[in-house]
Amino acid sequence: MSQSLNFTTSPISKPFFRSKPYLSPSATPHFSLRFPKKPITASLSDLNSPSFSALVSQLNWSSSDSTSIEVDSVTEAELKENGFRSTRRTKLICTIGPATCGFEQLEALAVGGMNVARINMCHGTREWHKMVIERVRRLNEEKGYAVAVMMDTEGILQEACVPFNLPTPIRIESTLKTVESTPVTGITLERNHIQSKDGEIWTFTVRALDSPLPERTINVNYDGFAEDVKVGDELLVDGGMVRFDVIEKIGPDVKCRCTDPGLLLPRANLTFWRDGSLVRERNAMLPTISSKDWLDIDFGIAEGVDFIAISFVKSAEVINHLKSYIKARSRDSDVSVIAKIESIDSLKNLKEIIQGSDGIMVARGDLGAQIPLEQVPSAQQEIVQQCRQLNKPVIVASQLLESMIEYPTPTRAEVADVSEAVRQRADALMLSGESAMGQFPDKALSVLRSVSLRIERWWRDEKRHESMELQDIASSFQDSISEEICNSAAKMANNLEVDALFVYTKDGHMASLLSRCRPDCPIFAFTTAPSVRRRLNLQWGLIPFRLSFSDDMESNLNRTFALLKARGMIKSGDLVIAVSDMLQSIQVMNVP
Numbered sequence: 001m002s003q004s005l006n007f008t009t010s011p012i013s014k015p016f017f018r019s020k021p022y023l024s025p026s027a028t029p030h031f032s033l034r035f036p037k038k039p040i041t042a043s044l045s046d047l048n049s050p051s052f053s054a055l056v057s058q059l060n061w062s063s064s065d066s067t068s069i070e071v072d073s074v075t076e077a078e079l080k081e082n083g084f085r086s087t088r089r090t091k092l093i094c095t096i097g098p099a100t101c102g103f104e105q106l107e108a109l110a111v112g113g114m115n116v117a118r119i120n121m122c123h124g125t126r127e128w129h130k131m132v133i134e135r136v137r138r139l140n141e142e143k144g145y146a147v148a149v150m151m152d153t154e155g156i157l158q159e160a161c162v163p164f165n166l167p168t169p170i171r172i173e174s175t176l177k178t179v180e181s182t183p184v185t186g187i188t189l190e191r192n193h194i195q196s197k198d199g200e201i202w203t204f205t206v207r208a209l210d211s212p213l214p215e216r217t218i219n220v221n222y223d224g225f226a227e228d229v230k231v232g233d234e235l236l237v238d239g240g241m242v243r244f245d246v247i248e249k250i251g252p253d254v255k256c257r258c259t260d261p262g263l264l265l266p267r268a269n270l271t272f273w274r275d276g277s278l279v280r281e282r283n284a285m286l287p288t289i290s291s292k293d294w295l296d297i298d299f300g301i302a303e304g305v306d307f308i309a310i311s312f313v314k315s316a317e318v319i320n321h322l323k324s325y326i327k328a329r330s331r332d333s334d335v336s337v338i339a340k341i342e343s344i345d346s347l348k349n350l351k352e353i354i355q356g357s358d359g360i361m362v363a364r365g366d367l368g369a370q371i372p373l374e375q376v377p378s379a380q381q382e383i384v385q386q387c388r389q390l391n392k393p394v395i396v397a398s399q400l401l402e403s404m405i406e407y408p409t410p411t412r413a414e415v416a417d418v419s420e421a422v423r424q425r426a427d428a429l430m431l432s433g434e435s436a437m438g439q440f441p442d443k444a445l446s447v448l449r450s451v452s453l454r455i456e457r458w459w460r461d462e463k464r465h466e467s468m469e470l471q472d473i474a475s476s477f478q479d480s481i482s483e484e485i486c487n488s489a490a491k492m493a494n495n496l497e498v499d500a501l502f503v504y505t506k507d508g509h510m511a512s513l514l515s516r517c518r519p520d521c522p523i524f525a526f527t528t529a530p531s532v533r534r535r536l537n538l539q540w541g542l543i544p545f546r547l548s549f550s551d552d553m554e555s556n557l558n559r560t561f562a563l564l565k566a567r568g569m570i571k572s573g574d575l576v577i578a579v580s581d582m583l584q585s586i587q588v589m590n591v592p
């Protein structure tokens with residue numbers, strides 16, 4: 001008998017049976033679906049047919065739906081199949097390359113547990129990067145994933161030993177190149193030079209801008225300029241023929257006021273002075289962010305990537321500089337900055353760099369070329385621990401499963417290395433060549449997944465609580481309250497053996513404080529913004545859900561319980577501890 005079902009256009013939850021490998025055959029499909037334009041009717045017998053699942057896979061659902069809860073189908077299936085306890089805590093990052101840039105390949109990685117997709121600006125064209133970002137976005141929109149995108153800058157390889165000389169002369173490339181063909185308004189141009197006037201504001205930029213340059217803009221051909229110069233420095237053109245005071249730094253641009261007017265000649269020599277002496281710092285030779293990187297960063301911000309990873313970071317200053325640039329450029333400034341630790345300088349300034357950034361990558365590939373190989377493991381352990389103390393997510397990267405670029409199984413040593421990173425409770429593990437251009441990207445990901453799950457289960461079986469003494473990190477009284485609440489909630493969760501911690505958080509901060517405690521149970525992080533949900537996907541133990549919620553915790557909890565129960569992700573009697581940004585309390589309760 002064929003029975004008719006009406007699929008309504010009313011608010012819905014997303015179809016949860018997308019990822020076949022994880023779907024329990026006994027799961028009851030109770031759902032309503034939203035089709036883009038009109039309601040449709042299907043018969044029950046269609047439900048099991050391939051055409052029906054094909055139809056469902058084409059569905060859209062509204063991501064701003066106020067009555068739905070969003071979680072990706074892989075997590076949902078894991079929760080249903082194995083319960084809370086067995087969800088994976090360690091997050092997984094895949095570098096995307098020729099082996100994995102197709103839509104189906106990206107989807108396979110998402111099904112396999114990829115939390116973050118990384119693109120490396122050292123390789124591929126702008127068009128290629130754009131295409132990958134668009135595909136990941138489509139995957140999220142069409143299939144309900146929250147895969148975050150990380151853009152990794154090319155950077156400039158630093159030599160361990162650099163001579164103390166400036167790359168003299170630093171030259172300025174002015175608008176002169178285009179004087180003949182393109183008249184530039186507002187600047188008095190003579191045939192071979194430009195005139196700067198007293199008090200005028202000029203921009204000196206390391207960005208590789210195409211001609212014609214904007215008004216009163218000068219290209220500086222020394223990539224380190226914007227990083228090395230400081231507000232208050234004096235710029236001297238051709239040894240003092242023209243002088244400027246540095247008044248503001250905006251990313252790659254340095255705003256200067258002309259104090260001594262004169263002619264700016266093509267390929268003039270530029271020096272900068274601080275407190276009466278010429279700046280000849282070691283840092284003045286090699287910048288962290290090159291002119292190409294600045295263009296890539298602009299691209300990343302425009303494309304809305306979630307993380308920008310900066311290669312060869314030397315000090316916290318460059319991170320602060322970039323963060324203020326991002327803040328000025330993107331409205332809600334929700335791009336996080338990850339500092340890559342891969343140089344001797346970055347190890348020297350580790351604490352400040354961790355404090356200044358939103359996350360850290362232990363980039364063992366280049367790090368291993370700068371310090372003796374046998375020091376890499378202890379450096380890794382030290383970085384992971386400090387990040388934990390300072391509450392910044394940390395990624396362990398490079399050569400985790402290097403042999404899997406060519407072979408379908410890892411070496412025992414590789415498995416031991418992955419296990420150690422998991423045992424250190426790093427937030428995330430990263431695949432590089434294994435997923436970018438290897439022959440077995442899905443298998444490599446599945447090794448990371450199964451090794452993580454195995455180590456994590458071993459903790460539970462052995463009842464090995466994480467016993468790291470956490471220092472106070474709050475910078476205000478309000479922060480201290482949040483920190484105390486999270487520390488206590490996590491401790492209670494372990495002692496009471498609760499099934500899950502719930503955290504309602506608008507900006508993700510409370511969720512990260514709970515993650516920092518590395519509790520035994522998973523942390524369900526409910527957040528209103530899709531971008532926060534994606535960012536939380538990098539952090540240990542968090543299961544990010546998108547949900548609109550109010551300031552009324554009672555009603556939030558009731559609604560969450562109802563929604564999760566209806567989807568089979570929790571059941572009556574489960575013990576939950578809830579905290580939130582809005583209410584300074586810890587609630588312990590059984591799901592009704």
Ligand SMILES: Nc1ncnc2c1ncn2[C@@H]1O[C@H](COP(=O)(O)OP(=O)(O)OP(=O)(O)O)[C@@H](O)[C@H]1O
Pocket residue numbers: 095096097098120122123124152311365366398431432433434436437
């Ligand atoms: N977009 C791409 N196109 C072609 N090959 C790529 C791409 N991305 C990565 N690869 C290949 O995968 C290898 C490893 O990639 P990955 O990005 O991790 O390089 P890496 O050298 O470890 O990182 P970094 O350059 O940041 O130090 C590269 O050496 C390159 O051969």
Ligand SMILES: CC(=O)C(=O)O
Pocket residue numbers: 311340342362363364365366367397398432
């Ligand atoms: C990932 C990276 O940049 C490195 O290991 O060098």
Ligand SMILES: [K+]
Pocket residue numbers: 120121122152153154155311
């Ligand atoms: K890179």
Ligand SMILES: [Mg+2]
Pocket residue numbers: 311342363365366
């Ligand atoms: Mg590197």
